Amino acid sequence: MKYDYKAVEAKWQKVWEDEKTFHVEIDHKKPKFYALVEFPYPSGAGLHVGHPRSYTALDVVSRKRRKNGYNVLYPMGWDAFGLPTENFAMKNHIHPAIVTKSNVDHFRSQLKALGFSFDWDREINTTDPEYYKWTQWIFLQLYKHGLAYKKEMNVNWCTGCKCVLANEEVVNGVCERCGSEVVHRVKSQWMLKITAYADKLIDGLDGLDYIERVSTQQKNWIGRSHGAEVNFGTTAGDTLTVYTTRCDTLFGATYMVISPEHALLKEWLEKGIIKNADAVKAYQAEAARKSDFERSELNKEKTGVQLDGVMGINPVNETEIPIFISDYVLSTYGTGAIMAVPAHDTRDWEFAKKFGLPIIEVVKGNTPSNLDEAAFTDVATGTLVNSGFLNGLSVVDAKKKMITWLEENGKGRDKVNYKLRDWVFSRQRYWGEPIPMVHCDKCGWQPLPESSLPLTLPDITDFEPGPDGESPLARHKDWVKTTCPCCGGPATRETDTMPQWAGSSWYFLRYMDPHCKDALASKEALEYWSPVDWYNGGMEHTTLHLLYSRFWHKFLYDIGVVPTAEPYQKRTAHGMILGLNPHSFVNLPAEEQEKLLKEYGSQKAAEKALEEKYGEMARHPIVKMSKSLGNVINPDEVVDQYGADTMRLYEMFMGDFEQAAPWQTSAIAGCNRFLDRVWALSDKLVEGEGYRPAMETLMHQTIKKVSADIESLKMNTAIAQLMTLVNALYDNGGATKAEFETLVQLLNPFAPHMTEELWEKLGHSHDEQLAYYPWPAYEEAKCVEAAVEIAVQVNGKVKARLKVPADITAEDAIATAKADPAVAAALEGKQLVKEIYVKGRLVNLAAKG
Numbered sequence: 001m002k003y004d005y006k007a008v009e010a011k012w013q014k015v016w017e018d019e020k021t022f023h024v025e026i027d028h029k030k031p032k033f034y035a036l037v038e039f040p041y042p043s044g045a046g047l048h049v050g051h052p053r054s055y056t057a058l059d060v061v062s063r064k065r066r067k068n069g070y071n072v073l074y075p076m077g078w079d080a081f082g083l084p085t086e087n088f089a090m091k092n093h094i095h096p097a098i099v100t101k102s103n104v105d106h107f108r109s110q111l112k113a114l115g116f117s118f119d120w121d122r123e124i125n126t127t128d129p130e131y132y133k134w135t136q137w138i139f140l141q142l143y144k145h146g147l148a149y150k151k152e153m154n155v156n157w158c159t160g161c162k163c164v165l166a167n168e169e170v171v172n173g174v175c176e177r178c179g180s181e182v183v184h185r186v187k188s189q190w191m192l193k194i195t196a197y198a199d200k201l202i203d204g205l206d207g208l209d210y211i212e213r214v215s216t217q218q219k220n221w222i223g224r225s226h227g228a229e230v231n232f233g234t235t236a237g238d239t240l241t242v243y244t245t246r247c248d249t250l251f252g253a254t255y256m257v258i259s260p261e262h263a264l265l266k267e268w269l270e271k272g273i274i275k276n277a278d279a280v281k282a283y284q285a286e287a288a289r290k291s292d293f294e295r296s297e298l299n300k301e302k303t304g305v306q307l308d309g310v311m312g313i314n315p316v317n318e319t320e321i322p323i324f325i326s327d328y329v330l331s332t333y334g335t336g337a338i339m340a341v342p343a344h345d346t347r348d349w350e351f352a353k354k355f356g357l358p359i360i361e362v363v364k365g366n367t368p369s370n371l372d373e374a375a376f377t378d379v380a381t382g383t384l385v386n387s388g389f390l391n392g393l394s395v396v397d398a399k400k401k402m403i404t405w406l407e408e409n410g411k412g413r414d415k416v417n418y419k420l421r422d423w424v425f426s427r428q429r430y431w432g433e434p435i436p437m438v439h440c441d442k443c444g445w446q447p448l449p450e451s452s453l454p455l456t457l458p459d460i461t462d463f464e465p466g467p468d469g470e471s472p473l474a475r476h477k478d479w480v481k482t483t484c485p486c487c488g489g490p491a492t493r494e495t496d497t498m499p500q501w502a503g504s505s506w507y508f509l510r511y512m513d514p515h516c517k518d519a520l521a522s523k524e525a526l527e528y529w530s531p532v533d534w535y536n537g538g539m540e541h542t543t544l545h546l547l548y549s550r551f552w553h554k555f556l557y558d559i560g561v562v563p564t565a566e567p568y569q570k571r572t573a574h575g576m577i578l579g580l581n582p583h584s585f586v587n588l589p590a591e592e593q594e595k596l597l598k599e600y601g602s603q604k605a606a607e608k609a610l611e612e613k614y615g616e617m618a619r620h621p622i623v624k625m626s627k628s629l630g631n632v633i634n635p636d637e638v639v640d641q642y643g644a645d646t647m648r649l650y651e652m653f654m655g656d657f658e659q660a661a662p663w664q665t666s667a668i669a670g671c672n673r674f675l676d677r678v679w680a681l682s683d684k685l686v687e688g689e690g691y692r693p694a695m696e697t698l699m700h701q702t703i704k705k706v707s708a709d710i711e712s713l714k715m716n717t718a719i720a721q722l723m724t725l726v727n728a729l730y731d732n733g734g735a736t737k738a739e740f741e742t743l744v745q746l747l748n749p750f751a752p753h754m755t756e757e758l759w760e761k762l763g764h765s766h767d768e769q770l771a772y773y774p775w776p777a778y779e780e781a782k783c784v785e786a787a788v789e790i791a792v793q794v795n796g797k798v799k800a801r802l803k804v805p806a807d808i809t810a811e812d813a814i815a816t817a818k819a820d821p822a823v824a825a826a827l828e829g830k831q832l833v834k835e836i837y838v839k840g841r842l843v844n845l846a847a848k849g
């Protein structure tokens with residue numbers, strides 16, 4: 001009988017829903033396993049095929065772990081505040097809450113159709129006041145501990161979203177979300193002091209099981225740098241402090257550079273010390289138009305203006321050196337001023353060459369370097385020269401000695417700097433959590449009492465930000481006007497809202513106890529479920545969400561709210577699902593390729609023509625899915641045509657989980673055929689107890705491999721092994737009941753609907769549901785390919801008989817033989833002179849002495 005996926009999938013989804021099969025409670029008798037996937041933003045577009053890649057992978061792991069005896073928490077929810085919903089609401093004149101609800105309903109039904117083993121009783125939504133009450137509560141704790149503060153500052157302003165962006169949201173000078181230009185503006189903003197946690201965020205990574213590239217990116221983002229601050233004198237009398245990681249090169253500093261925004265520059269201009277003020281001001285204006293990203297690009301042409309009227313004084317030798325302003329020095333890093341050492345820093349070298357400045361060698365390597373060609377930047381092999389009391393020292397020792405000298409002479413000190421900046425926490429938008437602060441003219445900023453939370457969003461209809469980017473809430477005077485919690489006098493509410501990152505910074509805690517009324521989660525739940533054992537998500541969230549949520553969690557740990565210092569024990573990341581570019585020659589149907597070949601003469605010429613027509617894009621056969629290319633795959637259609645099990649299987653089979661992979665509709669059919677073949681085997685059960693001798697090794701090997709592969713997310717090779725097993729069963733005339741049951745068991749995490757049905761068909765009662773039926777075991781000894789017995793002789797006498805794989809190599813056979821205790825004893829103290837393996841029969845060892 002052909003497999004009716006529609007009926008079977010609907011049947012089991014109903015069972016899981018009605019019986020709450022995957023609902024979990026605290027159970028101290030079982031080990032717990034908390035699997036987490038990044039919850040989706042419920043956009044109007046519905047589920048993307050990329051979402052199920054992550055969800056299926058941890059669903060497979062979760063399903064296996066349940067069968068291994070774990071108490072598994074696998075939750076799902078909605079990260080539903082944010083701009084796309086607000087923009088849609090504005091355009092269509094619908095309240096964002098209504099848009100959110102319908103998007104969530106759509107997402108939920110799509111996810112349920114894929115048969116994920118989520119505990120739906122724990123569903124959360126960041127826009128639910130019962131949820132964001134606790135987001136606000138955490139903000140108040142941060143405020144009370146001095147980690148939230150208001151600051152007038154230069155912010156990144158997205159000209160498209162009309163909204164402030166965090167540094168992390170600006171990519172290559174444009175808005176990460178909408179691609180519009182980002183400019184600087186001065187605004188008063190709520191800030192979170194994530195920099196206070198910089199060291200903890202780096203050092204905490206040590207005990208965690210994060211994939212390498214995630215830890216590396218976190219460390220680079222925080223950018224801890226060990227160096228020194230050095231006080232230079234100036235002829236104007238002021239001290240100009242620089243930050244350097246190479247204080248060993250102080251004798252080679254031939255000029256200084258300050259950022260165009262440096263405070264001293266302003267002072268000097270005001271005092272009339274600078275003679276070329278016009279040129280300096282023109283340069284300042286030009287620099288203000290550039291983003292930090294543009295300014296720090298390595299290969300760009302260096303520009304700058306020397307300050308006329310003031311010189312720097314090098315503290316080690318009292319030499320006067322010129323001071324420049326240049327945009328390659330950022331105002332936001334270190335002290336916004338540098339000592340330039342052109343001999344040993346590439347950017348300084350380029351600048352010195354362009355402006356004809358002296359280059360003094362102070363570090364020499366083992367091999368001669370040519371400072372006319374490039375700077376010498378190797379610190380590992382360098383020795384100090386031309387450097388007074390540092391001469392002859394290694395770079396490391398010279399740094400130490402210089403710091404001591406600086407400190408003793410009051411000219412500087414050692415200093416650690418970070419690239420990480422405090423987190424801009426204000427958004428001038430409606431669809432976010434209101435910030436629970438009020439401003440009183442008498443008492444300043446005051447936190448709302450915790451008992452008044454949640455502070456809910458007022459129900460308004462005009463979400464457009466004001467012309468100057470004020471929050472839409474600012475127009476609603478009734479809501480804004482309030483009384484001061486401190487003195488009872490008139491006060492106004494903060495009208496900015498929190499960024500979308502707020503709700504996702506602690507959601508994994510709420511899942512542990514989603515209905516808790518008097519805390520973000522009960523102590524008992526936090527103690528039992530913390531930390532998340534395994535968190536999977538996208539690489540794009542490594543420096544934003546992952547860092548923010550680790551920061552909040554570490555803070556909550558420090559104030560005694562959560563029991564572990566880190567939120568996630570293990571972090572993995574999936575590759576993106578890409579689409580085929582329909583305009584790329586290699587993806588065209590054969591007839592069309594032929595037509596083009598005829599028309600243009602060669603593939604190269606045809607490709608060129610395509611490029612002219614569709615742009616540079618046509619050169620890339622695999623691209624991001626996009627509406628404009630028409631290569632977006634709708635998961636509903638795949639589920640409709642092939643069923644959820646096929647979709648799941650394909651998502652896991654499509655390639656290495658960590659790598660990006662293109663969606664290939666043709667390959668889905670192959671996965672579908674495989675499931676049909678498994679189904680058909682149930683009608684071909686053969687007589688026999690247990691595993692037949694011809695199948696035994698492969699059965700054990702398959703259990704072993706599938707078990708290990710699931711745990712290391714090598715889902716594609718696990719499935720390939722199952723395919724091998726199915727082929728072998730067909731080659732052997734079908735499967736015995738035991739063989740088939742094992743196959744069904746191993747396939748269950750990937751194709752849960754069909755396998756539950758087969759399990760029932762095999763005669764298992766409902767109490768024995770596959771979802772919790774113990775995972776099959778294997779015996780290591782039986783994983784070995786048909787074993788043969790070989791004799792081991794030492795000087796002609798048999799010392800041992802060993803079982804080895806029939807296909808063992810000579811090298812392995814000899815090594816195995818020598819490792820046998822009896823053989824080792826016979827060889828003890830002797831010198832081996834000959835070793836021979838006679839395939840399948842014996843190892844012959846000859847020894848002297």
Ligand code: ANZ
Binds near residue numbers: 245246249331332
């Ligand atoms: C002298 C020097 C000599 C430097 C040398 C490097 C090599 P990290 O590792 O990123 O911390 N620097 C300091 N402040 C800067 C700013 N605001 N904008 C641009 N560059 C700045 O880099 C620290 C190094 O970057 C510092 O060490 C300084 O140049 C430069 F052979 O000082 B160095």
Ligand code: ZN
Binds near residue numbers: 441486488491
């Ligand atoms: Zn007051």
